Amino acid sequence: xxxxxxxxxxxxxxxxxxxxxxxxxxxxxxxxxxxxxxxxxxxxxxxxxxxxxxxxxxxxxxxxxxxxxxxxxxxxxxxxxxxxxxxxxxxxxxxxxxxxxxxxxxxxxxxxxxxxxxxxxxxxxxxxxxxxxxxxxxxxxxxxxxxxxxxxxxxxxxxxxxxx
Amino acid sequence: xxxxxxxxxxxxxxxxxxxxxxxxxxxxxxxxxxxxxxxxxxxxxxxxxxxxxxxxxxxxxxxxxxxxxxxxxxxxxxxxxxxxxxxxxxxxxxxxxxxxxxxxxxxxxxxxxxxxxxxxxxxxxxxxxxxxxxxxxxxxxxxxxxxxxxxxxxxxxxxxxxxx
Numbered sequence: 219x220x221x222x223x224x225x226x227x228x229x230x231x232x233x234x235x236x237x238x239x240x241x242x243x244x245x246x247x248x249x250x251x252x253x254x255x256x257x258x259x260x261x262x263x264x265x266x267x268x269x270x271x272x273x274x275x276x277x278x279x280x281x282x283x284x285x286x287x288x289x290x291x292x293x294x295x296x297x298x299x300x301x302x303x304x305x306x307x308x309x310x311x312x313x314x315x316x317x318x319x320x321x322x323x324x325x326x327x328x329x330x331x332x333x334x335x336x337x338x339x340x341x342x343x344x345x346x347x348x349x350x351x352x353x354x355x356x357x358x359x360x361x362x363x364x365x366x367x368x369x370x371x372x373x374x375x376x377x378x379x380x381x382x
Numbered sequence: 383x384x385x386x387x388x389x390x391x392x393x394x395x396x397x398x399x400x401x402x403x404x405x406x407x408x409x410x411x412x413x414x415x416x417x418x419x420x421x422x423x424x425x426x427x428x429x430x431x432x433x434x435x436x437x438x439x440x441x442x443x444x445x446x447x448x449x450x451x452x453x454x455x456x457x458x459x460x461x462x463x464x465x466x467x468x469x470x471x472x473x474x475x476x477x478x479x480x481x482x483x484x485x486x487x488x489x490x491x492x493x494x495x496x497x498x499x500x501x502x503x504x505x506x507x508x509x510x511x512x513x514x515x516x517x518x519x520x521x522x523x524x525x526x527x528x529x530x531x532x533x534x535x536x537x538x539x540x541x542x543x544x545x546x
Contacts (some may be wrong), residue, residue, distance in 0.1 A: 224515055235496055238518045240506055240532055253417045253426055260424035262417055262473075265480040277516055309426075311501040312516065316429040318502045330476055332399055337475035338449060338482045340406055344441060351388055352441055354474065355404045 225270055228314075236310050242273060242324065243315040250286060250317055254329070255335075256305035257320040263329040264337045280305050282321060299368050301325035326362045331369070333361030388498040389434060392478075399476050405435060407479040413449060414481055418493070420500075421470040427493040429503045432481065444469050446485060463532050465489035490526045495533070497525030 226259050228234040228241040249267040256263055267274065272283040272292055282303035286293040296302030303321035312316055323329060330337040340354040392405040397495040408414050413431040420427055432440065436447040436456055442494060446467035450457040460466030467485035474481055494501040504518040 240516045240518050250518045251415055252458050262482045263413060296526050298388060308506040310504055310506055311429060319508040338473040340474055342472040342474055352404045354404050
């Protein structure tokens with residue numbers, strides 16, 4: 219197993235940006251933002267965070283693991299819903315403080331806990347005149363599964379957590 | 383102008399996830415993570431943060447503005463490099479705590495301060511055996527511009543900042 223504490227740190231800017239050493243730059247909370255897209259369609263599916271353990275497990279198993287900030291726990295994507303993510307490609311950015319995962323969904327193919335393929339099912343639409351607030355327009359919002367059937371009628375406190 | 387303080391907050395989970403009111407859920411630091419993709423190719427170009435002011439300016443002008451955490455200042459993308467971003471579409475996610483921007487690049491078309499089209503020009507590649515650390519492989523790493531020519535030979539302290 220790749221141990222969570224094996225990730226090196228790089229202080230030199232050029233080495234971090236141009237080099238081939240993977241040195242993920244976790245934030246003050248020990249987290250790394252992760253962009254997840256569909257390897258098949260290119261669509262952005264979700265946004266989440268990994269800590270070092272989640273990243274190590276993702277690399278080791280080839281399946282996406284995250285850190286749930288609301289539950290404060292490691293989260294194997296699809297643990298409850300069966301909609302898991304096989305990592306097809308993982309990239310890092312110039313300063314190595316973000317990741318981009320291209321994934322293949324298993325199960326129903328829905329990534330979002332609301333039952334949609336993607337969490338990004340609403341477009342921010344400017345108001346009709348300058349003073350008006352923007353609103354949201356639903357797009358690609360068909361549900362692939364019924365969240366109640368998958369997650370059950372959880373108590374209110376639990377319903378505030380993302381569990382997909 | 384859309385004032386930064388006009389964004390409402392929504393406490394009800396169903397209203398936040400299913401409704402049409404745009405109520406961006408800024409984090410404890412007043413920031414919102416932003417995924418930026420190319421409207422033309424679908425490629426992920428960069429990852430950044432917006433505060434309320436940057437979001438209001440982005441909506442008002444149709445050009446991407448961010449909050450630079452390293453410089454602690456508002457950052458109009460392309461201010462220095464001329465590689466600006468025209469927002470083609472803005473989406474928010476289920477719990478409204480992240481944004482996805484589809485943009486059209488102006489200027490050289492390069493988004494990254496290193497001169498590349500995308501900041502994600504390196505693939506994280508697993509080690510050859512289980513105990514080996516992953517390394518980075520450069521892909522799509524051709525420079526579209528010479529960063530030294532664009533940003534000049536800035537002093538070391540300034541070179542640590544992303545200025546694109």
